[in-house]
Amino acid sequence: MSRASNRHLIINCDDFGQSAPMNAAIMHLLEERKVSSATIMAPAPGFEEAAAWCKRRGQTNVGLHLTLTSEFDAIRWRSLTGHPSLHDESGYMHKTVEQFERQADTEAVVKELLAQHEKATAAGISLSHADNHMGSLYGTETGRTHIPQALRLCAKWKLPFRLFRKVHPADPLLAGIPGVEGIVAKASALAGVMGVAIPDYLLSHSFHIEEGEDYERFKAMMISKMYDLPEGISETYIHPAIEDARLSEEVPHWGKRVWEYRLMLDDDFAYALRDAGVNLTNYDEVRKHGKRSRVGSAFALARALMRK
Template identity: 75%
Template sequence: MSPKFLVVNCDDFGQSKPMNQAIMHLLEERRVSSATIMAPAPGFEEAAEWCRRRGAVNIGLHLTLNSEFDAVRWASLTGDASLHDEGGHMHKTVEAFERLADTGAVLKELGAQYEKAVRAGLRLSHADNHMGSLYGTATGRSHIPHALKLCAKWKLPFRLFRKVHPGDSLLSGIPGVERAAAKASALAGVLGVAIPDYLLSHPFQAREGETYERFKEELIGKLYDLPEGISETYIHPAVEDACMQEHVPHWKKRVWEYRLMLDDDFAYAMNDAGVTLTDYSYIRTHGRASRIGSAFALARELLRK
C-alpha cells in the first residue's frame, strides 16, 4: 500500500472560549495533528497560556486579516485604517480585504501577529491563513508571494498545495486553481518553504438537509480516497454553546467537527484506510522541493501564456 499521510489541523484556536475548549481537548487526546492560533482574537491569551503550560510544539500561526462574525469581532494589532471596516474591526469578507487593504499594512500586520505569538512563548510549527484571504480567490489580488517570503524568513512551513485532488470539488471548482497552485508551490520550493502535497477541503457551512451522519460519511469517504503523499485537512471544532449557536451561523457544523474527531468510527477508518496521522514536523522534513527544480518550474509557469 502506498504511504498516505494526513495532517488534521484545528483552525481558529483563540477565536473564542467554546472553540478553545474543543481544540484543547482534541490536542490533549491526540485526535488531531495541530492547531493554528489567531493573534488578534479575544481568546488568544487563554489559548497561548494553555500552550505554554503544556509545552505544545504543534501550534502554528493562523494569519488573520478578517473578523467575520458579529458575535465575535476584533481589530488588527497594528491599527491601519485600510485593514478595518467602518466599525473599527477587521473586514468581514475576503473580498473587502482584498479590495481595500494596503499591501504594506498587510505585511506589517502579519509581522506583528508573528511577534505577538513569539512573545507569548509559542514555539510555532507552521503558518496558515484565516478564510484564505491571502490567496486572492475573491478578486485575484493574491498576497501569497509575500506570505511565502515571510515564512522563509520565519523558517516555517505554510499551508499550500502542489496538486489539486480531483475528488476535492471545492478546490477543483476554482477557475485556474491548478496553474495558481503550480506557480505558488514552485515559489515555495525556490524559497525553501515546506508545504503539503494536497489540501482537502469541505464546506464551512452546513448544507441544506445535511446531518451529522451524512457529514461523517463524507469525511470518512475522503480517508479512503486519500491520495499518496502528504495531505492536510482543516476543521473548526467547538463545543456546544447556546449563545454561539444563536449568533454564529452554522455553529452546529463546528460541533459536528469536534464530535467527529472523537468518533471511534473515524479512528477506525483512519487505520483501515492505511492513513497515518502526522503533523507539520513531518512536512518540515519531507515537504521541501528541490530549489533548482522549483526555479525551472517557476520559470516555466511564468512563461506560459
C-alpha cells in the same frame, strides 16, 4: 486490501483562540491526540487563554493562523497594528475576503503579519507552521494575492506554510476553482524557490451545513475521504467547537463546528483512519519532506509563468 504506507494526513484545527468554546474543543482534541495540530489567531479575543495553555503544556504542534478578516458579528477583533486599511467602517477587521483584498495596503499587511508572529512567539509558543484565516492572502476573490509576501515571511521565520502542490480531483471545492491547476503550479513553485516547505494536497469540505446534511451524512463524507486519500502529505482543516447556546444562535452554521468536534471523538472515524492505512502526522513531516530544489522550482515557476 493492501494500502500504501506513505499516505500521511495532517488534521489541523483552525481558529484556535477565536473564542472560549473553540478553545475548549481544540484543547481537548490536542490533549487526546485526536488531531495533528492547531493554528492560533493572535488578534482574536480568546488568544491569551489559548496561548497560556500552549506555553503551560509546552505544546509544539501549534502554528500561526494569519488573520486579516473578522467575519462574525458575534465575535469581532481589530488588527494588532491599527492601520486603517485593515479595518472596515466599524473599526474591526474586514468581514469578507473581497473587502480585505480591495482595501488592504500591502505594506500594512506585512506589518500586521509580523506583529501577529511577534505576539505569538512573545507568548512563549514554539510555532510549528503558518496558515491563513479564510484564505484572505490567496487572492481568490479579486486576484490580488499576498502569497509572495506570506512566503517571504515564512522563509524568514523558517516555518512551513499551508499551500499544496496538486489538486485532488475528488475535492469538490478546490477542483471546481477555474484555472486552479495553474494557480497551484505558480504558488508551489514560488514556495520552492523561497525554500518554504508545503504539503502535497489540501482536502477541503464545506464550511456551511449543506441542504439536507446531518451529522451522519457529514461523517460518511469525511470517512470516504480517508479511503480516497492520495499518497504523500495531505492536510485537512476543521473548526471544532463545543456546544454554546449564545454562539449557536449568533454564529451561522455553528452546528457544523460542533459536528467536527464530535467527529474527531467518533470511534467510527478513528477506525476508518486505521482501516484506510492513514498515518496521522503533523507539520514536522512537512518540515522534513515538504521542500523542493530551489533550482528545479525556479524552472517550474518560469514554465508556469509562461503558460497562458
